[in-house]
Amino acid sequence: MASRPILRVAVSGLHLGENCQPGPGVIRSLREAYGARIHVVGLGYDALDSGLHAEGLVDDAFLLPYPSHGPEAFVRRLEEIHATTRFDVLIPCLDVELPVLLRVADRLRELGIAFVAPSEASLGRCSKDRLPELAAACGVATPVTRRIVDGAGLAAAGRELGFPMVVKGPFYEADVVQGPTEAAASFARLAAKWGLPLLAQQFVAGEEFNVIALGDGEGGVHGPVAMRKTVITRLGKAWGGVTVEDDDLTATATKLVAALRWRGGCEVEMLRARADGRLHLIEINPRFPAWVHLATRAGVNLPLGLVRLARGERPPRYKAPPPGVWYVRHAIELFGDQSDLECLLATARRRGAGTHQLASDESPRGDR
Amino acid sequence: MSELAPASVRRLRSLAISDAGFVFDPRTGHSYSANATALCALDALKRDVPSSEIAALLRERFAADDVEVEHDLAEFIRALGEHGLVQSDPGGGSNGSGGN
Numbered sequence: 079m080a081s082r083p084i085l086r087v088a089v090s091g092l093h094l095g096e097n098c099q100p101g102p103g104v105i106r107s108l109r110e111a112y113g114a115r116i117h118v119v120g121l122g123y124d125a126l127d128s129g130l131h132a133e134g135l136v137d138d139a140f141l142l143p144y145p146s147h148g149p150e151a152f153v154r155r156l157e158e159i160h161a162t163t164r165f166d167v168l169i170p171c172l173d174v175e176l177p178v179l180l181r182v183a184d185r186l187r188e189l190g191i192a193f194v195a196p197s198e199a200s201l202g203r204c205s206k207d208r209l210p211e212l213a214a215a216c217g218v219a220t221p222v223t224r225r226i227v228d229g230a231g232l233a234a235a236g237r238e239l240g241f242p243m244v245v246k247g248p249f250y251e252a253d254v255v256q257g258p259t260e261a262a263a264s265f266a267r268l269a270a271k272w273g274l275p276l277l278a279q280q281f282v283a284g285e286e287f288n289v290i291a292l293g294d295g296e297g298g299v300h301g302p303v304a305m306r307k308t309v310i311t312r313l314g315k316a317w318g319g320v321t322v323e324d325d326d327l328t329a330t331a332t333k334l335v336a337a338l339r340w341r342g343g344c345e346v347e348m349l350r351a352r353a354d355g356r357l358h359l360i361e362i363n364p365r366f367p368a369w370v371h372l373a374t375r376a377g378v379n380l381p382l383g384l385v386r387l388a389r390g391e392r393p394p395r396y397k398a399p400p401p402g403v404w405y406v407r408h409a410i411e412l413f414g415d416q417s418d419l420e421c422l423l424a425t426a427r428r429r430g431a432g433t434h435q436l437a438s439d440e441s442p443r444g445d446r
Numbered sequence: 447m448s449e450l451a452p453a454s455v456r457r458l459r460s461l462a463i464s465d466a467g468f469v470f471d472p473r474t475g476h477s478y479s480a481n482a483t484a485l486c487a488l489d490a491l492k493r494d495v496p497s498s499e500i501a502a503l504l505r506e507r508f509a510a511d512d513v514e515v516e517h518d519l520a521e522f523i524r525a526l527g528e529h530g531l532v533q534s535d536p537g538g539g540s541n542g543s544g545g546n
Binding site: 285305306308319320321322323324355401402404 | 462470472473474475476530
């Protein structure tokens with residue numbers, strides 16, 4: 079007889095597409111820690127979020143309204159889901175969810191839903207346009223960054239920073255532009271997609287390293303794991319990586335996370351400049367990255383630590399991860415039929431893991 | 447052939463090098479493959495053996511002529527510098543991702 083789950087957890091950010099989300103890595107890490115004693119509620123935004131359909135990933139799946147619909151719609155949906163299938167811990171895995179969740183934190187607590195999130199102040203201090211302030215306070219180098227809201231600001235940034243220059247969206251995406259024409263095209267594209275303001279940043283040539291960590295909200299930083307991306311997608315996202323051992327890198331990231339008094343998972347992106355070997359702070363992402371499972375496989379199960387923090391317990395004592403543990407992502411197709419989508423689109427819920435298994439006599443005719 | 451100062455080979459000493467020629471740099475995560483000649487040179491460089499003595503060692507072990515060995519060893523040390531593994535080129539980062 080299967081034992082009763084000791085953890086009922088809801089996880090968002092389930093899509094593994096061109097821009098992979100962290101949810102699947104978080105869930106796999108928790109399944110490694112809890113085995114059969116976990117019940118995972120998958121929270122998606124689109125019926126085709128791949129994690130809703132992956133075999134063995136989620137036990138129950140629901141659709142949420144996008145956070146842009148506002149806190150009230152978001153929390154009401156979570157209340158409905160919680161009334162349908164209880165969960166004790168919520169792990170938001172997308173940047174855009176955090177500001178909304180912070181506004182409904184009390185209502186979630188009233189429902190008995192625990193979650194770990196940074197304070198509004200910490201979140202504000204790691205926003206892209208305020209990173210230089212944080213970097214300066216910690217004595218860490220960072221590329222010169224300018225907030226831009228129009229073409230005149232973009233042109234001024236180009237004159238000041240020179241080319242190549244980096245144009246960045248407020249949440250996601252960045253373009254390295256070689257001149258004013260490319261800069262204008264990038265500005266138009268990113269502004270249309272993400273809104274204003276955008277950022278213009280000095281280009282620093284070098285090699286990027288990322289550090290994942292868990293902050294306890296009191297300045298404590300647990301289990302930093304550093305990696306270098308070995309396979310990079312067109313969007314600059316990691317499709318493969320390897321753990322590295324660099325005390326300077328880890329200490330710098332730890333200093334930044336501690337200074338933020340960060341509570342929750344995060345990823346510090348840094349660049350070691352080719353010119354002088356100095357580390358530059360590029361970005362701090364306010365949640366675990368999609369490669370979180372690499373840290374788990376290197377012996378540092380940070381989602382487990384996050385759950386323990388959410389429950390008011392201490393995270394595990396992590397050992398320093400060994401260098402040389404690597405991963406490469408492997409994309410496969412998931413299949414289903416209309417009943418899989420019908421269920422999600424009509425009821426915003428789908429029970430059970432994985433997609434409907436096509437029997438041999440149900441195979442698409444073209445394949446026979 | 448110029449000599450490397452002992453401090454400039456510190457990074458080499460942190461490399462994980464297998465007998466089969468697989469070389470892993472734990473600080474950057476880069477890996478390389480080295481042939482028998484390169485392995486011999488790496489081992490000597492890590493031990494601060496002067497370049498002139500390394501050249502003699504390679505000549506003896508691999509039956510190569512003087513000019514070829516000196517040229518190849520200099521090229522090898524230059525390549526190590528490009529990869530940031532010796533400090534002849536302190537900038538390192540030869541495989542830079544080229545952007546932030």
